[in-house]
Amino acid sequence: MVETPSKVLIVEDEPALVDTLEYSLRREGYTVLIAGDGPHAIETARREQPDLVLLDIMLPLLDGLDVCRILRQEMNTPILMLTARSEEVDKVVGLELGADDYMTKPFSMRELKARIKALLRRVRLDRETVAVAPALAPDVPAARMTFGDLVIDLSRHEVVLAGVAHHLKPKEFDLLVFLARNRGMVLSRELILERVWGWEFDGGSRTVDVHVRWLREKLERDPSDPQRIVTVRSVGYRFEG
Numbered sequence: 455m456v457e458t459p460s461k462v463l464i465v466e467d468e469p470a471l472v473d474t475l476e477y478s479l480r481r482e483g484y485t486v487l488i489a490g491d492g493p494h495a496i497e498t499a500r501r502e503q504p505d506l507v508l509l510d511i512m513l514p515l516l517d518g519l520d521v522c523r524i525l526r527q528e529m530n531t532p533i534l535m536l537t538a539r540s541e542e543v544d545k546v547v548g549l550e551l552g553a554d555d556y557m558t559k560p561f562s563m564r565e566l567k568a569r570i571k572a573l574l575r576r577v578r579l580d581r582e583t584v585a586v587a588p589a590l591a592p593d594v595p596a597a598r599m600t601f602g603d604l605v606i607d608l609s610r611h612e613v614v615l616a617g618v619a620h621h622l623k624p625k626e627f628d629l630l631v632f633l634a635r636n637r638g639m640v641l642s643r644e645l646i647l648e649r650v651w652g653w654e655f656d657g658g659s660r661t662v663d664v665h666v667r668w669l670r671e672k673l674e675r676d677p678s679d680p681q682r683i684v685t686v687r688s689v690g691y692r693f694e695g
């Protein structure tokens with residue numbers, strides 16, 4: 455089966471960087487779209503439904519943080535943020551914007567391409583896993599995991615707690631699924647990072663802690679005394695079924 459080339463939307467206002475990115479990504483076989491400011495980015499994303507958005511933070515008219523927030527409400531397209539400073543990284547991670555990954559400028563084009571590939575592959579794998587799992591194990595309701603009043607619905611990418619559906623961001627959902635699939639096992643932050651974020655991700659294990667905190671806020675009766683996602687001191691986390 456010949457795959458249609460993935461469509462990447464570059465949102466960046468520095469012409470030199472746009473040129474470099476466009477050239478490199480076209481050479482990799484991607485279809486490239488370009489937007490030079492925030493409103494144009496949103497308009498292009500809505501119209502073209504790209505497979506991935508490469509999003510600079512400092513943009514004219516509407517900055518990348520707002521663009522990310524708006525796009526995230528409308529689509530599941532993976533978003534890779536380009537940040538110029540480490541304070542911006544904190545914003546991306548801390549504001550719960552829903553970006554899937556980020557890179558700090560200056561970055562190596564090689565690494566950027568690896569991250570893009572990894573994000574696109576993960577999206578594809580997610581789709582395949584959902585589609586394929588029931589066929590591989592027809593006797594196991596693989597598309598759904600139930601733990602007491604917590605139901606993780608893999609096919610709908612939805613979590614229902616005591617009858618109430620909760621929206622999780624893509625990474626939160628991936629993390630929860632990974633923890634739940636390995637319930638009862640102590641999982642180190644490093645392993646979680648590698649399996650959920652991929653080996654190319656170098657954001658550090660704080661990312662895991664931040665996402666666990668968000669999950670607890672949504673899924674624990676008392677987030678300060680978690681019963682589902684338990685901290686294992688100096689190692690990592692364990693999901694209690």
Ligand code: CA
Pocket residue numbers: 466467468510511512513
């Ligand atoms: Ca910029």
